[in-house]
Amino acid sequence: MTTRTPPRAAATARPGAPASPGTAVRRLTVRQVRRGTLVVALLCGGLTAFVAQQYEQTFSGAVGLDSLAALADNPAIRTLFGPALALDDPGGFTVWRTGTVAAVLAGIWAALAGTRVTRGEEEAGRADLLLAGRVRPATLVRTALGVLLTAGAVIGAAVVAGMLAAGTAVTGAVLFGALVGGTAMAGGALGVLAGQLVTERRSASGLAVAVLLAGLLARMVGDGVASLAWLQWLSPFGLLGRVAPYALDRAAPLLVLVVLVAVPAVLAAVLAGGRDVGSGRWRGRDRARTPSRLLRSLPGFAVHRVRRPTLTWSLGVGAYYLLIGLLATAMLDFLRDNPVFAELAADAGFARLASVEGYAASLFSLLAVPVGAYAAARIAAVAGDEAASRLTLLYSRPVGRVRWAGWEAVAVAVGTVVVAAVGGLATWAGASWVDAGLGLGGALGGALSVVPVALLCLGAALLALGWFPQAVLAVGVLPAAGGYLLLVLADSFGWPSWVRGLSPFAHLAAVPADPVDVAGLVGMLAVALVLAAAGLAGYARRDLRG
Amino acid sequence: MAPSAAPAVLLDSLGKRFGATEAVVDLSLAVPAGEVFGFLGPNGAGKSTTIRLLLGLLRPTTGRAEVFGDAADDVERAHRHLAYVPADVALWPGLTGRECLDLLAGVGPGTDTAYRDELVERFGLDPGKRARAYSTGNRQKVALVAAFATRAPLLVLDEPTSGLDPLVEREFRRCIAEAAGRGQTVFLSSHQLAEVEAVCTRVGILRAGRLVEVAGLEELRRLRRSEVTVELARPAPGLERIAGLPGVADVRWTTPLQLTLALTGPPRAVLRALGEVDVVRLDVREPSLEEIFLDYYGRAAA
Ligand SMILES: Nc1ncnc2c1ncn2[C@@H]1O[C@H](COP(=O)(O)OP(=O)(O)OP(=O)(O)O)[C@@H](O)[C@H]1O
Ligand SMILES: [Mg+2]
Numbered sequence: 001m002t003t004r005t006p007p008r009a010a011a012t013a014r015p016g017a018p019a020s021p022g023t024a025v026r027r028l029t030v031r032q033v034r035r036g037t038l039v040v041a042l043l044c045g046g047l048t049a050f051v052a053q054q055y056e057q058t059f060s061g062a063v064g065l066d067s068l069a070a071l072a073d074n075p076a077i078r079t080l081f082g083p084a085l086a087l088d089d090p091g092g093f094t095v096w097r098t099g100t101v102a103a104v105l106a107g108i109w110a111a112l113a114g115t116r117v118t119r120g121e122e123e124a125g126r127a128d129l130l131l132a133g134r135v136r137p138a139t140l141v142r143t144a145l146g147v148l149l150t151a152g153a154v155i156g157a158a159v160v161a162g163m164l165a166a167g168t169a170v171t172g173a174v175l176f177g178a179l180v181g182g183t184a185m186a187g188g189a190l191g192v193l194a195g196q197l198v199t200e201r202r203s204a205s206g207l208a209v210a211v212l213l214a215g216l217l218a219r220m221v222g223d224g225v226a227s228l229a230w231l232q233w234l235s236p237f238g239l240l241g242r243v244a245p246y247a248l249d250r251a252a253p254l255l256v257l258v259v260l261v262a263v264p265a266v267l268a269a270v271l272a273g274g275r276d277v278g279s280g281r282w283r284g285r286d287r288a289r290t291p292s293r294l295l296r297s298l299p300g301f302a303v304h305r306v307r308r309p310t311l312t313w314s315l316g317v318g319a320y321y322l323l324i325g326l327l328a329t330a331m332l333d334f335l336r337d338n339p340v341f342a343e344l345a346a347d348a349g350f351a352r353l354a355s356v357e358g359y360a361a362s363l364f365s366l367l368a369v370p371v372g373a374y375a376a377a378r379i380a381a382v383a384g385d386e387a388a389s390r391l392t393l394l395y396s397r398p399v400g401r402v403r404w405a406g407w408e409a410v411a412v413a414v415g416t417v418v419v420a421a422v423g424g425l426a427t428w429a430g431a432s433w434v435d436a437g438l439g440l441g442g443a444l445g446g447a448l449s450v451v452p453v454a455l456l457c458l459g460a461a462l463l464a465l466g467w468f469p470q471a472v473l474a475v476g477v478l479p480a481a482g483g484y485l486l487l488v489l490a491d492s493f494g495w496p497s498w499v500r501g502l503s504p505f506a507h508l509a510a511v512p513a514d515p516v517d518v519a520g521l522v523g524m525l526a527v528a529l530v531l532a533a534a535g536l537a538g539y540a541r542r543d544l545r546g
Numbered sequence: 547m548a549p550s551a552a553p554a555v556l557l558d559s560l561g562k563r564f565g566a567t568e569a570v571v572d573l574s575l576a577v578p579a580g581e582v583f584g585f586l587g588p589n590g591a592g593k594s595t596t597i598r599l600l601l602g603l604l605r606p607t608t609g610r611a612e613v614f615g616d617a618a619d620d621v622e623r624a625h626r627h628l629a630y631v632p633a634d635v636a637l638w639p640g641l642t643g644r645e646c647l648d649l650l651a652g653v654g655p656g657t658d659t660a661y662r663d664e665l666v667e668r669f670g671l672d673p674g675k676r677a678r679a680y681s682t683g684n685r686q687k688v689a690l691v692a693a694f695a696t697r698a699p700l701l702v703l704d705e706p707t708s709g710l711d712p713l714v715e716r717e718f719r720r721c722i723a724e725a726a727g728r729g730q731t732v733f734l735s736s737h738q739l740a741e742v743e744a745v746c747t748r749v750g751i752l753r754a755g756r757l758v759e760v761a762g763l764e765e766l767r768r769l770r771r772s773e774v775t776v777e778l779a780r781p782a783p784g785l786e787r788i789a790g791l792p793g794v795a796d797v798r799w800t801t802p803l804q805l806t807l808a809l810t811g812p813p814r815a816v817l818r819a820l821g822e823v824d825v826v827r828l829d830v831r832e833p834s835l836e837e838i839f840l841d842y843y844g845r846a847a848a
Pocket of ligand 2: 593594
């Protein structure tokens, strides 16, 4: 059938190699992150522009200069909301009110994107196909870094554009944009670095996000405790106060931000070479010592799956709320001396800050966001397992989808109670340390009162699992994160009450300062159940992916 | 660069250890340019690990690997000579088959686009679909088309046909034959022994990370035992002593007039013994490749 020609004849007929394999890889990476970049840039730019503009209409000039000085001086205010500088300026107010939120959003997105385009591609085996071409592993990592740094720059530019569109000062806008964009860059570099260290994408994402949030905690401690002020230099969030856009407009601290981006980026690029493709620098054991006894029933399996994440989230939430407890007395003293800010805080969604119960209640309402995110993340993991075909074998057994997803949801629901309770305990421990007079019952009650909001998140995530399985995480965090933002904006700018009423937080009583809002609680549980039921119904009948 | 001087694949006391697992141990092998080499072994023997070492995806614990004289870890040079098809092909779910092919051509060692279009036709691939909508076999076809279209001097194929239907499988064998005809080298790991028998000129057998045999297919058959069946015209009690001859095993008398035996090595002594009796029929059956491999693999379990 074939005639054997001498081997040499072939080599001459070979097509020439394309000039730069890097270009093809770069195009692919851009394609993988461009949609996310666009969404985050629009969110960050839109949110900041919106708040700056609303400020002009509502309270420019309402705050006196001496009150501002007092606000800026108070350690508790600084710890929780960041340093309050130039509140008389729409730009300064926007930085104070949205700076941390925008930076956290951009940073976490970039960190997740960083692990996705590096560790995720290796885990899926797609990197092998590229690396069998003329591409070094180090080139892949450098490309990912380059694209993510550019994405960060785009996000920063969106913030600058938004602030300029709202008519704020140019220098402040550029510095603020540089900080938000720089946070995204640092997050992206951290994500890529974590992808070099850890073998599983999920753990790598967790590691990168944990490091970012530890930076936020360091910022809080550094703002609250004068002797630890140097901690502010360790994270992009702390640098926001050092740069102080619209107030002091210092550019020099941005050099530190450059270092915070460069160190993980260079480490990632160095660690990319000389390792096995498909496994990180840190390898776990390949064998477990004893088989887990939990894996013999569906409920046991569900418990097995939530154990580790519940512990991690509890540790994180516990650390934050311990700090919040420790700050109780400083905060109360300040608000007693400056009633103007009690009002301002009430406008910004922190009513009744004047008593320790009111203080705790205000901050417990924030607890709904991480606990809700925990619930949404667990259901998103179910969707991820499905897409990666890890559920196919399970569902080939006599296991109904509703039964398994139901057990999973029950385990996550119990997990939300655990995480919230740990937050309450930590607050109580911190407050007791400084003799703030917060009872254990009050602290636990206040923390547990936000569980219905987290269950709404669980319900929304299950709804998405049934009907929009690509967007479980985003839909799942909406009731908590979106609802919180909606309440703050509605309260700050006096929006109509029906808009405010869309937020679950509008139906949350300030426990322990007020008694539990039973109607609100029952209503939220009912909505959560309806969402969950609708989601499970959709999940039972739709096609499995993967 | 003179690829003709260096072997296509050179493994020199290559070893890889994962924690406590010795996946590949002291593996030395040279595959000259132009050869179609079959790489065989039971599950977990270390075939994929060896291939990933050859591609520079894994770092060897000991030894080294070369592709046409270029060190495997210098991937920019070494990968100019090769194309690869992995055991299970994962593609970018959002890209179409055509986009995947373009991407792989962009990072690969140069692609003959006219030949690629021809291959798309021959393999019956619909390149307009998104990869998430492909079946297992169709994903594999994308990788195969991308690899063959490069005309790279070395094709590294790790179980490339495990999900292909018989028609595509036949097309695959034709492509291998064409590649061999052009002088390309093929390094093929496969569990489909019929395929190996059809396309390979030489095979290596890996067991528990060690290379236990490298031989041409003919040579392998010759080395292995053949099954000899003898029919006699009348009983020959003198033939009992045949069991004691060198290379003879498993002597069985099915009837007093018929015996079978397994013979390894030169048949001279057996023929001399048979020459003294009245043989009606003599049947020598070569072992199938499958029997040979089962023999090799089986010893892994023992
Ligand atoms: N990343 C890894 N970590 C730990 N052990 C591994 C890893 N990759 C492979 N191994 C081990 O190395 C050995 C060889 O695996 P390899 O994948 O090379 O086998 P194979 O010959 O390709 O098998 P198959 O025919 O099933 O594809 C096995 O014991 C396997 O468990
Ligand atoms: Mg294999």
